[in-house]
Amino acid sequence: MVDDAAHPVDATTGEPATSRTWRTAPEIASDVSQLLALGDEDDALRFLLDGVLALRHLTTPDEFTAFVAPPGPTGDERWDALLAASIAYMCRQGGHPVPAWTARASLDEWWWPGHVIARRAQVVQRTPIDFRRLGIWFDERNFTAA
Numbered sequence: 001m002v003d004d005a006a007h008p009v010d011a012t013t014g015e016p017a018t019s020r021t022w023r024t025a026p027e028i029a030s031d032v033s034q035l036l037a038l039g040d041e042d043d044a045l046r047f048l049l050d051g052v053l054a055l056r057h058l059t060t061p062d063e064f065t066a067f068v069a070p071p072g073p074t075g076d077e078r079w080d081a082l083l084a085a086s087i088a089y090m091c092r093q094g095g096h097p098v099p100a101w102t103a104r105a106s107l108d109e110w111w112w113p114g115h116v117i118a119r120r121a122q123v124v125q126r127t128p129i130d131f132r133r134l135g136i137w138f139d140e141r142n143f144t145a146a
Helices: 025-037 041-057 061-067 077-094 117-125
Strands: none
Touching (some): 041 061
16 A cells, blocks of 8 residues: 555555565555455556565565465455465465465456456466466466566
């Protein structure tokens, strides 16, 4: 969450965030929840990807532990699953242990986050297993830049 001046704010307390430059999984979930409540799925996806990509830059076990703390719900099961799969994927890519909370049941219906109607065949080919097993079709190239 950010305040009116775009300064990071702790999602649980509403107080200014610490000097760290990355968001924890609970903070990412809170940000996504707020954006979804506003009907802004594009920014929700951007915030989720920006937040999860920060995992690449964590340097200590304490940072990793704080980052992967179990998040609260976003208010939408699909987005909860997307966050879980994204963190599991980034953990595997970085050689980190995958948090147990990322293991989830598959969605009832397939989901294609973002605007991929014209290129669904490519997305199916490029979707990592962490997403496929949940019924989420999400191109791994989304994790190269957000």
